[in-house]
Amino acid sequence: MENYHNLVSKQQKFFHSGKTKDFNYRINALQRLRDSIKKYENKLLDALKADLHKPELEAYMTEIGVVLEEIRFTLKHLHSWVKPQRVKTPLTLLGSSSYIYSEPYGVALIIAPWNYPFQLMIAPLIGAIAAGNCAVLKPSELTPRTSEVLEQMITKLFPEEYIAVVQGGVETSQALLNEKFDTIFFTGSVPVGKIVMKAAAEHLTPITLELGGKSPCIVHEDANINLAAKRIAWGKFLNAGQTCVAPDYVYLHHNIKDVFIKELKIAIRKLYGELPIDNPNYTHIVSQKHFDRLSAFLDEGEIVIGGASDRSQLVIEPTVLTKISWQDTIMQDEIFGPILPILEYNDLSQVIEGIHNHPKPLALYLFTEDASVKKRILKNVSFGGGCINDTIYHIVSPYLPFGGVGSSGIGSYHGKGSFDAFSHKKSILKQTTRFDIPLRYPNFKNGIKMIKYFMG
Ligand code: NAD
Secondary structure, three states: OOOOHHHHHHHHHHHHOOHHHOHHHHHHHHHHHHHHHHHOHHHHHHHHHHHHOOOHHHHHHHHHHHHHHHHHHHHHHHHHHHOOEEEOOOHHHOOOEEEEEEEEOOEEEEEOOOOOOOHHHHHHHHHHHHHOOEEEEEOOOOOHHHHHHHHHHHHHHOOOOOEEEOOOOHHHHHHHHHOOOOEEEEEOOHHHHHHHHHHHHHHOOOEEEEOOOOOEEEEOOOOOHHHHHHHHHHHHHHHHHOOOOOOOEEEEEHHHHHHHHHHHHHHHHHHHOOOHHHOOOOOOOOOHHHHHHHHHHHHOOEEEEOOOEEOOOOEEOOEEEEOOOOOOHHHOOOOOOOEEEEEEEOOHHHHHHHHHOOOOOOEEEEEOOOHHHHHHHHHHOOOOEEEEOOOOHHHOOOOOOEOOOHHHEEOOEOOHHHHHHOEEEEEEEEOOOOOOOHHHOOOOOOHHHHHHHHOO
């Protein structure tokens, strides 16, 4: 097994030189990263096309544009984020003042998956740089061309003692996890998340886990059906369903079943045409293994939309299944592909119970016009984050921290959240030397009386 001890030591040494903590160093690194992404835009788009058949608009929007936007936001606000934050001081600590200092953890390990191979590596890196860390990046081995361009770009931009890229698969990832990092940021599946957390526990390393799960999409009987169908079709089949926050399945009110399916069919046809398999603007499946796993689901329930696939091109048509229950195989794990099963319900309590019986989702989407329905779901169901009357868009706002809960993840990022994910919050009390309140000392007369007056 490879050994990354030297690389990590080099980064530790560089971190302790203090350079990466310098505000201008961080700003300069982010500006150069931004300029370089723009320079590599075509290469990246070609690589994403080769790895995943990602169409240009989708690739730009979800991989390149989104990180440029994140850099812009960070550059605009970093000066206020890095300032020690003054907070209140209780009366019992009269004479002193209180501050929270954000300090970089040190050397970060960032491990990324294949579904948005560029975005999910660069977005956390922006947080790591902004907070003043060094970083080792481990991109996915399943998208080799994008990972290669990413390495070229980063190697040209930064010395390896600051930011390094390590290529490889499971063994490389595990060799890296054997090292002692100051923080680990992992995006990927739940089973690997557990491996990462165990490895981090060995060194008591703080972690952020951005995982997955089955994200429900509830369509209530009073929903704007036309818009719901359009927004669900877009959110589900974007990147061919290989999106961590894609609607995994639809919980559909029984009374609107036929009309919703009719609208969904129209929406899918409008997005991808009559023959999505041949549509150059439709993403393909990442590997044969995933293609075969997904194809097996096509035998479950009843196909009401789509169903065609082509193994030689690794493409599966946007497909919708009905007559599905929680017992079907497709309902056991995250689907992560362009197949959308529909579960029916008559009463919201069935929905709430169904979700409660399974791990907490990363996202939840609710389509309704009824304020009491919104309130009931938000109050009774735990999930990472989500939208009312839309899908996916909640992850776009830099003002909304994005992350899971329970088995869908630990911690969050985006916007200031990314800076915070890579910062330790150091609490400092600055005490006065002008006087010394004697209350706390054991020889203070009537001390207990006074203490009781101030505390409790
Ligand atoms: P994965 O967990 O298989 O792999 C992610 C990374 O971990 C890769 O770099 C891989 O090399 C490494 N890895 C794989 N097996 C490992 C092992 N045994 N030990 C150590 N490292 C290992 O995930 P994936 O298939 O690349 O991505 C899909 C999953 O990621 C889905 O579950 C999806 O929901 C999740 N995801 C989550 C988010 C989020 O932001 N929450 C975003 C995208 C994807």
